[in-house]
Amino acid sequence: MIKREAFGLISNLRGFMAFSKINLSAVSSYPYGLIKQDGRGKVHNINFVESRSSAPSSGNPSRLRRSLNQNGLPRRIDDGSAIAHAVAPPSQFFHGSRVLLEDEVGLNLLKGFGEPPGIPSRQKYEKxxxxxxxxxxxxSFLSALNKFITDHYGLDHEVSEYYVYEFYRIWNCSRAEADMRVHEFYNSLSFRIGIDxxxxxxxxxxxxxxxxxxxxxxxxxxxxxxxxxxxxxxxxxxxxxxxxxxxxxxxxxxxxxxxxxxxxxxxxxxxxxxxxxxxxxxxxxxxxxxxxxxxxxxxxxxxxxxxxxxxxxxxxxxxxxxxxxxxxxxxxx
Missing domain, CATH: 3.40.50.1000 (HAD superfamily/HAD-like)
Known part of the structure; x- marks a missing residue:
């Protein structure tokens, strides 16, 4: 449990947002640390991120949205390159008078919605x-693709006929022709909004x-x-x-x-x-x-x-x- 005095340190952190006004926003990361010591004497670092502004980011909102996981923490996409961090709502990090670590957040979420049968109490918790x-x-990619092929090429196949994912065998065409048709589907509205x-x-x-x-x-x-x-x-x-x-x-x-x-x-x-x-x-x-x-x-x-x-x-x-x-x-x- 973090001692109450630790919160005095937070107020002195240069540029740290007032908790009552935090909005999710893109930031330049300037981590500050607090130290937490548990009952077993184990020391944990707890990092915070300084935001330059509490106003909504002027950058690409979809880019920011895609950079967060379900706990409001940064996520990598594909190549692992650095992406914008974000300050999460305080309710995700604060519970009563204590600061929650990422794993503790997940643990409380799980316990809050009911622990699945067989899952033990996880003092040594690892996801x-x-x-x-x-x-x-x-x-359902294949269902949307098959409908597109029917509408544009007049082929009449059921999804149950796709015994392999080599579409040229199903459509009775060359591999190159099949690849071209699939890429036409990629450029269509059916691909963007037609997959359930x-x-x-x-x-x-x-x-x-x-x-x-x-x-x-x-x-x-x-x-x-x-x-x-x-x-x-x-x-x-x-x-x-x-x-x-x-x-x-x-x-x-x-x-x-x-x-x-x-x-x-x-x-x-x-x-x-x-x-x-x-x-x-x-x-x-x-x-x-x-x-x-x-x-x-x-x-x-x-x-x-x-x-x-x-x-x-x-x-x-x-x-x-x-x-x-x-x-x-x-x-x-």
């Missing part, structure tokens, strides 16, 4: 790092974010990075710590394997619908929840992944939640 795919895991979230994903991810560090790991291309981030922040605001792009199947630029991205994040689990990525990451020692929503993804039914001990098939977001609660509880014992 599980989980990587989450986008297409067919967070959003997978049912159950939003509620489950809100729960998971209280005891998991969630990051997006997608094979999507760099050319659709901005639209992808906008879509994620619209439907999953503040839930993801990082957003990483593999740039697979791109017309330009280098690609990164999902296993490499997951290792760089320290991810223990990947949630993905693609058996090839599932096997790649499992071979790298990462647990995989192979997502096949209501058993409706024909490309997800390849039998060669069934025997791998690190790959578990799931058919709903509720099943995802059950497995992650179980694994987190086992890790904290």
């Amino acid at each position: 599980m790092v989980v990587a989450v795919d986008v297409d067919e895991v967070l959003g 979230p997978i049912p159950g994903s939003q509620a489950v991810l809100r729960n998971l974010s209280t005891f998991c560090d969630l990051s997006v790991v997608t094979s999507r291309q760099n050319v659709i990075k901005a639209n992808t981030i906008d879509w994620i922040e619209k439907h999953y605001p503040g839930m993801f710590k990082e957003i990483q792009f593999g740039n697979h199947f791109a017309l330009n630029g280098k690609s990164r394997p999902k296993s490499e991205i997951c290792r760089s994040l320290g991810a223990r689990v990947l949630i993905d619908d693609n058996p090839r990525y599932a096997l790649e990451c499992a071979e790298a020692g990462i647990k995989v929840l192979l997502f096949n929503y209501h058993n409706s993804y024909p490309w997800c039914k390849d039998g060669y992944v069934d025997s791998h001990s690190l790959i578990t098939k799931v058919y709903s977001w509720e099943e995802v939640e059950q497995h992650l609660i179980s694994w987190a509880a086992a890790a904290w014992k």
Whole structure:
């Protein structure tokens, strides 16, 4: 517990905002530290950020919005480059007369909404790092793409006919032609607003974010990075710590394997619908929840992944939640 005298130090910090007037705003980071000593004699540093202004930032508001995670703390996007910090509302950092550390914030959120069964009291609390795919895991990409192809090329396919993610095999055209059609879709209104979230994903991810560090790991291309981030922040605001792009199947630029991205994040689990990525990451020692929503993804039914001990098939977001609660509880014992 921080002693009451510590608050006198806060008032003397040059340029620090009055707590009653703090608004979320872009800042230049000038960290100041306080020292907290717990009952076991362990010392914690508590950092604050000085803001040059309490007025709303004149910069790009979407850039600022995308720089924060669900606890109001800075998040990296893709390349890990430095981005604007922000001062969070005081209620996120202050509870009664004490300052909450980031992990304590997560702990109180979890306890406030009811702790999932099997999750122990976490004095030695460490969040599980989980990587989450986008297409067919967070959003119904294929359904929107198929409708676009039907409207523009007169093809009549059901989503159940997509037994592989190599679209030229489904559309009976060359690979180059298929790539061109997909990029036409990327430039369309259907791509920007026509992809719906997978049912159950939003509620489950809100729960998971209280005891998991969630990051997006997608094979999507760099050319659709901005639209992808906008879509994620619209439907999953503040839930993801990082957003990483593999740039697979791109017309330009280098690609990164999902296993490499997951290792760089320290991810223990990947949630993905693609058996090839599932096997790649499992071979790298990462647990995989192979997502096949209501058993409706024909490309997800390849039998060669069934025997791998690190790959578990799931058919709903509720099943995802059950497995992650179980694994987190086992890790904290």
